[in-house]
Amino acid sequence: MPRNTRKRSKRARRAVAALAATALGAGGVVVANVYASAGESGSGNTTRSSPQDAIGQAMEAGSATIDCPDVGTRLRQVPDQAKSEVDKELALLDQQVAEAYKRLQDSTRVIRQDSKFADNAVMGPLKDKRTATIERIMIALDRVADRPQGLESLAACTLRASGNQAGTGKGENQNGQGQELGNGQDQGNEGGDAANGGQAGNGPVAADFVDITSVQPNVSVPQNQQNASLGKFTTDCGVNENKLYNTDNVIVAPGVDNGAHHTHDYVGNQANDAFAGNEEFAAGETTCRNQGDKSSYYWPVLRLQDGTEEFDANQQGGGAEGNVGKILNASEVTLEYVGNPSSKVVAMPKFLRIITGDAKAFTNGTANANAAWSCTGFEDRQLTDRYPICPEGSSVVRTSKFQSCWDGQNIDSANHRDHVAFADPNTGACPNGFQAIPQLVQRLVYDIAPPSLNDNGQSSPFFSVDGFPEQLHKPVTDHGDFVNVFDEQLMNRMVECINAGQNCQ
Template identity: 60%
Template sequence: MGRNTRKRRTPLAAKVVAGAAALAVGGGGLVWANFHASAHEEGPAHHRTRSAAAQVATIDCPDVGQQLSGVPDRARGEVDGELATMDSQITEAYQRLATTRRAQAGDPRFVQNTILGPLKDRRKAIIDRIQLEIDRAGGRADDNLDQLAGCQGRPAEQPQNGDGQDGGGQDGDQNQDDNGNGAAGPVADDFIDINDVQPNSRASENGLAANGDGGSTGTFTTDCGVNENNLFNSDNLIAAPGVDNGAHHVHDYVGNQDNDAFSSDEDLANADTSCRNQGDRSTYYWPVLRLQDGTEEFDANELGGGAEGNVGRILKPAQAELKFVGNQQGDVVAMPKFLRIITGDAKSFTNGDANANSSWSCTGFEDRQVTDKYPLCPEGSQVVRTSNFQSCWDGQNIDSANHRDHMAFVQEDGGCPNGFQAIPQLQVRLVYDIPTPTVENGQVRNPYAVDSFPEQLHKPITDHNDFINVMDEDLMNEVVDCINSGEDCQ
């Protein structure tokens, strides 16, 4: 399915957020929240009975997009646009949550009545439109989607300002419960000393290399630089084509140089590339890392950047290693041109870890991998982000309604599920020079964090990676031949 739209869609809710966020910006940072939040907030029930000022850290909404299947091709563009509007509604609701702490302290029903209730109504209207668009295009919409309209407040693990005394938000001054970084996260509990991570403890096959001693053992490495051309935007061509700021966070791009929400397949095929091999016009992109040191970046007051809580100095990787490997059970077949793959989940903090995949480590300690913490690396060691993509393809589709069903991970035996074919597995390893944050007395200073949707609170588990194959036929055949013959090529 080609993507040929150039119609710019900016969801109405995003425009509302822009105006509201502009009111909250001051002193070089956005006062997004005045509370702590942890990556383990499903804990004891008493966390849910705190005072109104302390109990709700963020908004947890069912991910409608991941529940979609069977959306006809001619309805995909409209459905993707509706889902992008839904994301903007959550962002707007989160901004409202983060700037009304005093009102929440005075009214235990404020969040439900003023934020969550109206959000449910708006989400229900979009779900109705999605169902109508699917039906009009000849598909059959799931009648149970309405059950996904309601959202919940996620509790914070720690109270703010001495167990519930509000001191900031819309009517007050910023306190220090955001660690003084002007953003809702990360917090001290999001970090771990790499020495405290057990070696070989990450057992999920999703994070492991697809190839091994048998099968197709070759490799192909493509060198596309580290975004020396400063190509950044907060679009997402895969998940929100044709929608401005569809990601609500900023991406690094290497490879294809015409990658934004409005790029058609033809645009991608004719674009320049940063890859050394000019036959590789593929697009490789991931959310930027930022050092929250008070730096005002080019996007400090823009949507996707500081206006949505993504603040601080953007850190480019010192190394970006892009490698394709094989399959344990046998040969791989060529990827189709314009195949789209998303690995990891930008909403894993609220969605759960079913699709979480990227992992974090330190150079010299890469037998220790962690998904839900940022590593604190010793002197002389660098931070490492790793993503090993799904490597089983359904043999038919370059995309799917939820952008996942056309791809699968290898099974425990290294083979693909029935009906799927093994393709070269993309492995992305990003290495960063980052000063180690200081964690003392439950506070973290000068933390680094991945850009995220505002309500995801910059949790490390939300890291993800995206790929569109735009290799020419000759190069893709070379990749396959190298891998199947056991050679290491570049």
């Protein structure tokens, strides 16, 4: 794509402002969004209120989500004998939250009339279901190991305001710098309400977007040390020309249909679904040009909120769970393996599983978030909690840098994180007990037209990443998944190439 001139026309600026004023798509819920800690009026006057008041206001308006403790991340040891049962129960917890969120969303009018409805009809039953499911997890673990302590305290969930603010039209990027998106969000909405965004009513909203030209450069890299491994290995696996989609997640929810509750793109191994094991992966076909790479690379799809009814418009994981609109195919998928700035790398074990980012980062917090959004020509500035609005001639870029340190023993772990780690961002060194492996850097490019105005002054629609419905399509929830199925010979060639400072494929 050509590098843009970093100059935005008046038409484009008007379109950016219109993003904040447009109620998107059909079926969007009309709500008044508030912060959890304070309510703010659309006129710019601030009215302070307690967190409880803000939640109440949000509930009355329907602009709230469900925040549940993530049980899976608390598990450190799950014996193989209990793994299948525990995985299925963890997947059931996700299903329960998704169902409760839908009931919450469908009950907006009732909640306006009865403030206790949400607690009595949604949150109470959800806690009861989670209590029973967590108890089954503890029983399964108790049969083969010590009974885990404290899991029962994770059953209760809370209602929280969505954190989207109506009326101000301001976003905030990861550096805490406010970015003007236009002060028109209240225009044309009865009573000053703002659309909750997206044709499914659960996001995104105007405040989730920022003009990339207003973001300051923020990318830094550690200085290479004497023993650095400076090579690069590239594998070409296409852009999902086969249209392989499903809503499974073989890493987090093996053996469970719709374990992801959102749709994934797949390149590489074509056998990937909820029921694929190592044997299926080894025997699977691959879209990779080098047939020695049968690895599976997958990520949540992007969708344009344009009213298109996709093949999954009425299916679980698709439209039935708030993931709607036209699926956007990446125009470029670049898969590169790079070295370590402080040491040589060792081979990855076959069938190593890595998840980067956190699909639940909006409610879990950002400890495991690893989203990186940008635009071609502006990749020296990366966003974690905002989608970029790219100028004309520039494309949206999603970059995922996977963990590059391995514990030397395990291909997976109970919470799917402990067996791998990120290198120190300043020195590039791996944590004690870990060794450097080739780092997968996944770069996805999408040719999404910049905002434009039609004859009625309405902006072109938002795009959003698929996700769990209660995560409200927040950009911070972007994530990627990888299963290593390189054959031994090709993996060794990769390591030799990177350690020797060469560029190979």
